[in-house]
Amino acid sequence: MSTDYAASRVSHEGADYWLRRNDDGTKSLVIAHAPQAVLDGFSGQAEGDVFVAPADADNALALRKALPWLTPRRWGLETSAGTGDRLGLATPGHAQAFKDVGGVNPVFAQQSTREMGRTHRTPRNVLDDATWGAFQEGWTDGVGADADHQKTEESLSECAEAGFVFFTIDPGDGMDMAAHDDDEATVREKAARIDLSSLDTSTDDVVSRYAGQTIELESGPLVLDEESVLRAVAKAGPALVRGLELIKHVEGLGVEHELEFAIDETDKPTTLVEHVVVVKELQRAGVELISFAPRWVGQFEKGVEYIGDRAALAKNFSDHAEIARVLGPYKLSLHSGSDKFSIYPSFVEATRGVAHLKTAGTSWIEALRIVAAHDPQLLRDILALSLDSFEENRHSYHLSCDTSRIPSDLPDDRVGELVTELDSRQVMHVGYGAVLDEYGTRIKDILTTHEDEYAALMKEHFIAHIAPFGKR
């Protein structure tokens, strides 16, 4: 028997819209009281008094046009959080959490090109799944869409074409991490070799612009000494150049956009001077950032709590936030890498809510709890495959798991512990590509059969993520 999702029912310009789950598990959009001109935008058919259309890609696009709050928008400086969803099934639970918490603006569609590649999803798939999920829960307060960790012009164009409006520019691969610790002579030599002509400047100009300057922060002056400025150029100069190329590409696309500059996935913390030089040089080139994601102190490993000195991190949040207020304001962006619950309050306090939170893989790894509960052997198979492909999967992710510590003999009723334990959790957290290739259909079947259970799990999990950012 088909069932209507009660929460999805919305009215707009005299027409009623809701989502229906069909006998076979597929979903349909149902529209009532709409003029023919509105129905003409959808592909479906009349059934009695209503019009019924499959919940597919074309109708997702038509729905975004019909219900404007489903079209991605910019959040500007308002507090926001990106949820990510590698499976395309997690948005209903995410939306329930945002409704419950209040005061945090959602970016349901958020996926890096790396994740899209590993899951074989296109930017349109990501956006369409988020559209249907938000609609299912009757979310009417607006949505963002983040093309996360963008490194090429091609993927920026594809995301823009699909309707993404938030572009996370990640030129981190161009950073010279050795320059963080190189001796002064090496730093001078490296900095002198960097070609900044595309920024209409040179290393000498940058030094004369910033060396010896003082930035008055609330907590005291930040002095930009010559060596630190040179080190910033040596370490971040090439990334700055590449980042600006990517930004110019976005600007040239002529689409609505807001920009984040993300250098968080690097090995060494972003120094305060580096933050100043990078942002000021981008501003000098006419770039307006909405957010900046530095590499914070400590370890932001995937799927687990923050590893490091929390007091040092709180100070680091506060120092960067002071800079962001003086140079911007712009938001600071925290790419959590999933589940850093203990550090969110100090981040919100430091930024005064001028902040963006990103989390992504957690909806995938938490989904495996549902798999473990309903098909323990499948969870064992997922772990085995994640282990087999681990060396490839771990590439470009920060992890410290030790695969030799993972138990191989847990009985069915304890298999779910593998989702909680650090070693197996991290292995499966990054194993999503290979696992979805092999077991994607079975995993999605379990999650759609038990969709209320998955939504309830997501709701509670995301309340824990976003409550510190919201009104609770």
Ligand SMILES: O=C(O)[C@@H](O)[C@@H](O)[C@H](O)C(=O)CO
């Ligand atoms: O796994 C990815 O590629 C991304 O989702 C993440 O790196 C993301 O930017 C993140 O850090 C969310 O926690």
